[in-house]
Amino acid sequence: xxxxxxxxxxxxxxxxxxxxxxxxxxxxxxxxxxxxxxxxxxxxxxxxxxxxxxxxxxxxxxxxxxxxxxxxxxxxxxxxxxxxxxxxxxxxxxxxxxxxxxxxxxxxxxxxxxxxxxxxxxxxxxxxxxxxxxxxxxxxxxxxxxxxxxxxxxxxxxxxxxxxxxxxxxxxxxxxxxxxxxxxxxxxxxxxxxxxxxxxxxxxxxxxxxxxxxxxxxxxxxxxxxxxxxxxxxxxxxxxxxxxxxxxxxxxxxxxxxxxxxxxxxxxxxxxxxxxxxxxxxxxxxxxxxxxxxxxxxxxxxxxxxxxxxxxxxxxxxxxxxxxxxxxxxxxxxxxxxxxxxxxxxxxxxxxxxxxxxxxxxxxxxxxxxxxxxxxxxxxxxxxxxxxxxxxxxxx
Ligand SMILES: *Cc1c(COP(=O)(O)O)cnc(C)c1O
Numbered sequence: 086x087x088x089x090x091x092x093x094x095x096x097x098x099x100x101x102x103x104x105x106x107x108x109x110x111x112x113x114x115x116x117x118x119x120x121x122x123x124x125x126x127x128x129x130x131x132x133x134x135x136x137x138x139x140x141x142x143x144x145x146x147x148x149x150x151x152x153x154x155x156x157x158x159x160x161x162x163x164x165x166x167x168x169x170x171x172x173x174x175x176x177x178x179x180x181x182x183x184x185x186x187x188x189x190x191x192x193x194x195x196x197x198x199x200x201x202x203x204x205x206x207x208x209x210x211x212x213x214x215x216x217x218x219x220x221x222x223x224x225x226x227x228x229x230x231x232x233x234x235x236x237x238x239x240x241x242x243x244x245x246x247x248x249x250x251x252x253x254x255x256x257x258x259x260x261x262x263x264x265x266x267x268x269x270x271x272x273x274x275x276x277x278x279x280x281x282x283x284x285x286x287x288x289x290x291x292x293x294x295x296x297x298x299x300x301x302x303x304x305x306x307x308x309x310x311x312x313x314x315x316x317x318x319x320x321x322x323x324x325x326x327x328x329x330x331x332x333x334x335x336x337x338x339x340x341x342x343x344x345x346x347x348x349x350x351x352x353x354x355x356x357x358x359x360x361x362x363x364x365x366x367x368x369x370x371x372x373x374x375x376x377x378x379x380x381x382x383x384x385x386x387x388x389x390x391x392x393x394x395x396x397x398x399x400x401x402x403x404x405x406x407x408x409x410x411x412x413x414x415x416x417x418x419x420x421x422x423x424x425x426x427x428x429x430x431x432x433x434x435x436x437x438x439x440x441x442x443x444x445x446x447x448x449x450x451x452x453x454x455x456x457x458x459x460x461x462x463x464x465x466x467x468x469x470x471x472x473x474x475x476x477x478x479x480x481x
Pocket of ligand 1: 096148149175226227228255257258278287
């Protein structure tokens with residue numbers, strides 16, 4: 086396996102060299118003003134990336150999954166009703182976590198490859214006259230299928246129904262790579278992790294609470310200790326954690342937010358969109374289809390590509406690793422063996438993306454799929470070279 090090649094899995098992502106260096110730091114006292122000089126700018130930076138003026142940010146030594154648990158356990162009690170849709174493996178896992186916490190989940194089944202059905206949410210919320218539903222879950226970007234959903238539309242559904250349920254959004258594979266507007270969309274809890282858009286190793290759960298979500302914390306009865314945001318808030322007030330923080334990762338998070346804001350959020354989003362579009366042009370040139378059903382749901386951070394009927398898509402991932410030392414993502418759950426995924430988030434450039442398209446072509450030709458070498462690369466090259474990237478600063 087090569088450490089020189091970029092990875093094309095949808096997280097953990099490729100890391101900028103400066104971020105790697107920032108994590109490797111000497112031990113400091115983690116209950117000290119010096120630690121506060123790392124912690125507080127990191128929290129403030131995350132808040133800016135989320136486009137929020139009012140959210141409180143909590144960062145746990147954990148992963149995105151711990152962020153889901155932070156959201157549920159700090160705001161809900163056993164038996165509480167939750168509304169969620171299942172359109173892929175990640176929305177499925179959050180629903181599974183709700184069930185394990187004895188929440189009463191109403192699941193809307195959606196086709197894998199389609200976005201969240203905001204219209205169905207609206208019907209169900211409108212019918213819930215007694216306001217039994219406490220929380221609506223939404224996965225912004227389904228990493229399993231390469232599908233983005235319209236969170237503003239979910240907020241509109243809540244408003245149209247005049248329903249007070251809180252809106253919790255899994256933004257693990259969208260935040261810091263795709264536009265996310267916590268305040269404008271009325272998101273009550275946003276969840277992400279360190280190893281996707283923030284370009285860090287795994288190890289941090291990053292969770293943002295709106296004032297409304299903070300209001301649910303005292304009445305929530307689900308047990309919580311490690312993920313209790315009240316203990317975390319008390320720690321932060323003293324430049325500390327309730328336990329030992331991952332200082333190096335937090336230092337990396339501080340730098341990651343600085344880099345993202347320095348590049349400019351809109352430039353970061355435009356770069357991801359451009360890279361993704363080049364890859365999509367390549368997929369069209371191969372004569373293959375995306376799992377994502379229509380352009381309005383195409384993800385700018387991951388493309389799940391359907392392989393021809395009867396072909397095991399996982400072979401592409403194994404062969405790419407064995408022969409070329411390049412990592413792609415396998416299909417998960419319902420689409421296991423039917424798709425392979427090209428992750429294109431984090432520190433990526435047009436040039437790196439071309440190597441991912443080129444390698445996928447070699448792999449598919451090796452395995453006997455009927456595509457022409459160079460066809461996808463040419464389509465992406467044609468797209469990239471005609472983009473006005475001078476206006477958009479390319480990340481280091
Ligand atoms: C990666 C991912 C998760 C899980 O995050 P972990 O950090 O692996 O716990 C959750 N949701 C989505 C959409 C993801 O892409």
